[in-house]
Amino acid sequence: MYQSSDGGGGTRAEFVSVEPPHVKSYDPGNRLADDDGMIACPNVDYAEEFVNLNRAEHAYTANLKVTATENAMIGALLNEVD
Numbered sequence: 277m278y279q280s281s282d283g284g285g286g287t288r289a290e291f292v293s294v295e296p297p298h299v300k301s302y303d304p305g306n307r308l309a310d311d312d313g314m315i316a317c318p319n320v321d322y323a324e325e326f327v328n329l330n331r332a333e334h335a336y337t338a339n340l341k342v343t344a345t346e347n348a349m350i351g352a353l354l355n356e357v358d
Contacts, residue, residue, distance in 0.1 A: 279332075294319050 278290045297319055304313030 278292045280288050280290075282288045298316040299319050300314045301317045302313055303309055303315050306315050309315050
């Protein structure tokens with residue numbers, strides 16, 4: 277997934293396929309191995325995905341705090357008007 281900011285606010289997520297989707301790995305003891313002892317492993321960089329997960333988690337937490345602050349400010353404003 278590729279995530280970018282949207283012009284009107286918010287974000288846009290786009291699916292970006294990885295080529296090749298899998299890589300061959302030698303593991304003759306695996307039950308999924310073919311006759312040559314090769315298995316297809318996902319072509320995923322787990323370190324990069326973990327970093328992306330942490331970034332998304334921190335962004336989500338920050339957005340929650342912004343929303344809570346906005347609600348508190350609006351509440352304070354409405355209390356001042358009365």
